[in-house]
Amino acid sequence: MSTLTEAPPPLAPEAPEPKPPQRRGRWTPYWLLLPGILWLVVFFALPMIYQASTSVQTGSLEEGYKVTWHFATYWDALSAYWPQFVRSVLYAGTATILCLLLGYPLAYLIAFRAGRWRNLIMILVIAPFFTSFLIRTLAWKTILADGGPLVGALDTLHVLDVTDWLGWTAGDRVLATPLAVVCGLTYNFLPFMILPLYTSLERIDGRLHEAAGDLYARPWTTFRKVTFPLSMPGVVSGTLLTFIPAAGDYVNADLLGSTDTRMVGNVIQTQFLRVLDYPTAAALSFILMAAILLMVTLYIRRSGTEDLV
Amino acid sequence: MPFVNWLKRNLVVIAGLLTLGYLLLPNVIVTVFSFNKPKGRFNYQWQQFSLDAWKDPCGVSDLCGSLSVSLQIAVWATLGATLLGTLIAFALVRYRFRARGAVNSLIFLPMAMPEVVMAASLLTLFLNMGAQLGFWTILIAHIMFCLSFVVTAVKARVMSMDPKLEEAARDLYAGPFQTFVRVTLPIAAPGIAAGALLAFALSFDDFIITNFNAGSTVTFPMFVWGSAQRGTPVQINVIGTTMFVVAVLLVLASMAVGNRRNRQKA
Amino acid sequence: MTNQTDPTGDVRLTGIAKTYGAFTAVHPLDLTVPQGSFFALLGASGCGKTTTLRMIAGLEEPSAGTVSLGGQDVTALPPYKRPVNTVFQSYALFPHLDIFENVAFGLRRRGLRSVKKQVGEMLDLVQLGEQARKKPHQLSGGQQQRVAVARALINHPKVLLLDEPLGALDLKLRRQMQLELKRIQTEVGITFIHVTHDQEEAMTMADTVAVMNAGRVEQLGSPADLYENPNTTFVANFLGTSNFIEAEVDSRSGGEIVLKAGGGKLVLPEARCSAPATAGGKVLVGVRPEKISLTHADDAGEIPEGRNRITGKIADSSFIGVSTQYVVDSPVCADFEVYAQNIDRDPRLVPGAEVVLHWNPAHTFGLDAAQDADAGVEEAA
Numbered sequence: 028m029s030t031l032t033e034a035p036p037p038l039a040p041e042a043p044e045p046k047p048p049q050r051r052g053r054w055t056p057y058w059l060l061l062p063g064i065l066w067l068v069v070f071f072a073l074p075m076i077y078q079a080s081t082s083v084q085t086g087s088l089e090e091g092y093k094v095t096w097h098f099a100t101y102w103d104a105l106s107a108y109w110p111q112f113v114r115s116v117l118y119a120g121t122a123t124i125l126c127l128l129l130g131y132p133l134a135y136l137i138a139f140r141a142g143r144w145r146n147l148i149m150i151l152v153i154a155p156f157f158t159s160f161l162i163r164t165l166a167w168k169t170i171l172a173d174g175g176p177l178v179g180a181l182d183t184l185h186v187l188d189v190t191d192w193l194g195w196t197a198g199d200r201v202l203a204t205p206l207a208v209v210c211g212l213t214y215n216f217l218p219f220m221i222l223p224l225y226t227s228l229e230r231i232d233g234r235l236h237e238a239a240g241d242l243y244a245r246p247w248t249t250f251r252k253v254t255f256p257l258s259m260p261g262v263v264s265g266t267l268l269t270f271i272p273a274a275g276d277y278v279n280a281d282l283l284g285s286t287d288t289r290m291v292g293n294v295i296q297t298q299f300l301r302v303l304d305y306p307t308a309a310a311l312s313f314i315l316m317a318a319i320l321l322m323v324t325l326y327i328r329r330s331g332t333e334d335l336v
Numbered sequence: 337m338p339f340v341n342w343l344k345r346n347l348v349v350i351a352g353l354l355t356l357g358y359l360l361l362p363n364v365i366v367t368v369f370s371f372n373k374p375k376g377r378f379n380y381q382w383q384q385f386s387l388d389a390w391k392d393p394c395g396v397s398d399l400c401g402s403l404s405v406s407l408q409i410a411v412w413a414t415l416g417a418t419l420l421g422t423l424i425a426f427a428l429v430r431y432r433f434r435a436r437g438a439v440n441s442l443i444f445l446p447m448a449m450p451e452v453v454m455a456a457s458l459l460t461l462f463l464n465m466g467a468q469l470g471f472w473t474i475l476i477a478h479i480m481f482c483l484s485f486v487v488t489a490v491k492a493r494v495m496s497m498d499p500k501l502e503e504a505a506r507d508l509y510a511g512p513f514q515t516f517v518r519v520t521l522p523i524a525a526p527g528i529a530a531g532a533l534l535a536f537a538l539s540f541d542d543f544i545i546t547n548f549n550a551g552s553t554v555t556f557p558m559f560v561w562g563s564a565q566r567g568t569p570v571q572i573n574v575i576g577t578t579m580f581v582v583a584v585l586l587v588l589a590s591m592a593v594g595n596r597r598n599r600q601k602a
Numbered sequence: 603m604t605n606q607t608d609p610t611g612d613v614r615l616t617g618i619a620k621t622y623g624a625f626t627a628v629h630p631l632d633l634t635v636p637q638g639s640f641f642a643l644l645g646a647s648g649c650g651k652t653t654t655l656r657m658i659a660g661l662e663e664p665s666a667g668t669v670s671l672g673g674q675d676v677t678a679l680p681p682y683k684r685p686v687n688t689v690f691q692s693y694a695l696f697p698h699l700d701i702f703e704n705v706a707f708g709l710r711r712r713g714l715r716s717v718k719k720q721v722g723e724m725l726d727l728v729q730l731g732e733q734a735r736k737k738p739h740q741l742s743g744g745q746q747q748r749v750a751v752a753r754a755l756i757n758h759p760k761v762l763l764l765d766e767p768l769g770a771l772d773l774k775l776r777r778q779m780q781l782e783l784k785r786i787q788t789e790v791g792i793t794f795i796h797v798t799h800d801q802e803e804a805m806t807m808a809d810t811v812a813v814m815n816a817g818r819v820e821q822l823g824s825p826a827d828l829y830e831n832p833n834t835t836f837v838a839n840f841l842g843t844s845n846f847i848e849a850e851v852d853s854r855s856g857g858e859i860v861l862k863a864g865g866g867k868l869v870l871p872e873a874r875c876s877a878p879a880t881a882g883g884k885v886l887v888g889v890r891p892e893k894i895s896l897t898h899a900d901d902a903g904e905i906p907e908g909r910n911r912i913t914g915k916i917a918d919s920s921f922i923g924v925s926t927q928y929v930v931d932s933p934v935c936a937d938f939e940v941y942a943q944n945i946d947r948d949p950r951l952v953p954g955a956e957v958v959l960h961w962n963p964a965h966t967f968g969l970d971a972a973q974d975a976d977a978g979v980e981e982a983a
Contacts, residue, residue: 056431063420070480074457136352157583161560162576166362275450312456500694508708
């Protein structure tokens with residue numbers, strides 16, 4: 028056919044890249060990489076090592092800390108704060124599932140049903156980003172206020188009875204309960220679910236839907252057998268982009284929750300900035316990082332989508 | 337049953353619009369409450385209509401100062417991250433080199449790391465080095481976490497660029513530098529702009545990493561955080577509303593310009 | 603426009619080769635393209651023709667050998683220092699510049715300030731004067747193609763390289779652009795080196811065609827020469843269609859070789875045999891389908907003396923307007939193809955009919971029997 032892929036050398040899969048003839052060109056990529064990579068090494072990778080070392084130090088603020096390979100800090104931290112860890116995973120996991128359930132219809136709407144409204148809806152999804160998320164999170168205090176219209180309606184509909192029974196709310200309050208925190212997390216990270224979902228849905232050829240319909244698939248079957256599998260890359264990166272920051276978040280738990288809804292992020296923040304117990308804080312942070320990396324790796328393996336970036 | 341059928345067909349639209357409502361509700365509240373005149377220190381309950389805050393947006397001490405700090409940091413962080421990130425993106429797309437996998441992971445990891453972990457570890461570094469926390473430590477941190485996002489945005493654009501264009505430039509008497517300035521850079525510009533915009537938004541709105549590494553410097557998000565404990569001035573809502581409106585208007589305006597240009601061409 | 607009588611304007615490739623690791627894209631190659639000629643490199647995808655072109659342009663460094671332009675060795679020069687310009691396969695027009703600036707690009711890079719007049723003239727030459735301020739994506743494929751030609755030609759290169767320049771156009775436009783390019787070449791007198799996989803395109807446009815296969819030049823010559831007198835089965839099959847009969851050399855006399863095939867005898871002019879024909883040796887006898895006449899077996903007696911003839915049975919026939927294409931089963935060659943002009947159609951020539959195929963011996967060519975008779979069939983498809 029065409030010679031677009033003229034003479035592909037079988038041993039070098041990439042098209043022959045024209046290299047500048049001068050010898051100096053061999054070092055160009057390293058010069059380009061140097062400043063940025065140095066920045067990441069010094070201010071991202073090196074801190075991780077410092078943190079690892081801090082987590083096995085003992086001492087006090089006044090006398091200074093020394094590396095004593097005191098691994099017991101990990102054990103102490105875990106046994107003292109395991110409820111917060113469990114809560115983080117639980118809240119972040121629930122918020123991620125809610126984001127998927129809420130975000131999918133909207134992403135689908137933008138990709139296939141919005142027509143000329145597509146751009147406007149896109150703007151409305153992204154625009155809230157430009158208002159500080161803290162201000163928007165504070166607005167939930169108003170929306171979920173005790174005795175407010177929303178809580179009143181939920182109470183009248185006896186929804187609160189159910190959530191009370193489940194332990195998500197307490198009495199006739201929503202604010203300062205797990206439900207409020209999860210609601211805030213869901214809200215804050217929903218765009219991170221919608222955008223990757225939209226990107227992968229938009230790539231699906233609309234004719235595939237017609238083909239599926241032509242081959243006797245009902246709309247729901249078409250969705251299950253064609254649309255959803257093809258949107259898996261978006262689902263995977265969306266869930267990761269939602270779960271990871273949600274698991275480390277402490278803002279929602281702090282602003283919308285109570286002492287009973289503290290997540291591991293709250294503990295790290297308090298230990299670091301108020302109690303000034305650096306080893307414990309570093310150990311907690313290290314455990315969180317390891318846990319998330321482990322979960323993410325397993326998840327990506329399972330879902331078989333290796334090429335996320 | 338025509339109604340049931342209609343409902344069935346449009347279920348996804350209704351669900352999607354409800355989600356959109358959920359996304360926008362807080363912005364509506366923020367806007368409405370910018371016209372509130374609260375009793376007491378907290379602006380969580382509607383009392384009565386007032387334009388007080390709009391007439392005097394800087395009327396709360398430190399508010400506009402923190403806004404200015406945030407803007408300065410965002411501008412410098414955007415410049416820094418865009419420059420460094422663009423260089424990395426070009427190296428990744430255009431050259432084969434060793435340690436490519438390691439570089440890719442180093443770019444990916446900051447995006448896959450909870451902010452609180454990066455925040456805490458960076459603070460241990462600064463404490464160990466005895467660095468004075470403040471403007472500069474915030475800026476360093478912001479460039480660090482914006483970098484990966486810029487790389488991703490620019491990389492996507494450069495990858496979709498036809499390498500034949502650069503060959504054509506070299507064939508037409510443009511040396512390496514001329515080729516870069518006249519052809520490569522202009523074509524990569526939309527990707528670089530997208531990366532810069534993302535970096536600005538991320539930096540301006542960052543709270544967690546900033547909160548750990550700010551020392552006594554107060555950025556706008558930190559001011560909001562503090563006010564959540566001490567009392568929320570209505571001016572916060574005024575600024576939040578303004579940012580939302582300005583952002584939407586800017587996007588609409590750029591779209592209108594783009595549309596008109598397309599129509600002229602057609 | 604350029605000095606057409608400059609005797610040193612030839613492109614000379616000496617032992618030029620390109621390898622990628624263990625893969626050889628171009629085997630050491632010697633080639634001279636005379637000044638002012640329209641030269642085509644013809645071959646299937648992956649045959650090394652584009653690599654050869656890119657080495658002339660300087661976009662690819664040769665692994666061995668030299669490139670010289672008008673007597674000057676340019677092998678070590680980067681592309682931006684060579685007096686050579688390229689029309690790229692997908693045109694590679696700069697999307698961010700308008701048509702005027704695209705065409706002016708080369709002049710500006712060489713430091714020319716006032717380019718308006720030249721660019722205007724060049725756009726007129728390719729009939730795009732009206733479109734100067736449009737962006738490339740607003741033009742049709744054919745217009746973009748002409749911009750690409752203008753952008754290269756305006757620099758008055760010693761050689762214009764065209765890398766499959768018509769590949770993206772539809773058939774009708776391609777025919778039109780072939781004539782257009784030929785007109786421009788005649789007008790400006792610059793050497794054109796044209797890479798294509800389309801044998802018809804190469805034959806229509808070029809004075810000289812080099813057929814490349816697997817990194818080597820199989821044969822070089824004028825289009826008619828290549829078609830009428832192919833030296834290898836690859837060339838015979840890649841350019842048009844050929845029928846082959848495996849035959850044994852019987853005797854040679856008076857400039858003619860007599861061959862035995864099946865029960866019959868075939869005559870082949872010695873000058874048209876590229877194989878060493880020793881008595882008893884094997885030769886592949888080739889003949890083009892349109893050279894053959896078809897006569898019903900009942901009329902075999904009316905065939906004039908002195909023509910090569912074989913017998914067979916029509917297996918299939920398809921009517922395609924100007925001609926009818928027959929497939930004939932013969933004992934010496936299955937699937938013998940015959941194209942008969944629709945002048946007087948014999949109604950007896952239907953599948954199943956016994957026929958005699960006959961042709962003028964002067965249209966026969968002889969090839970080395972050691973090669974694959976089907977070489978180049980796939981590639982030409």
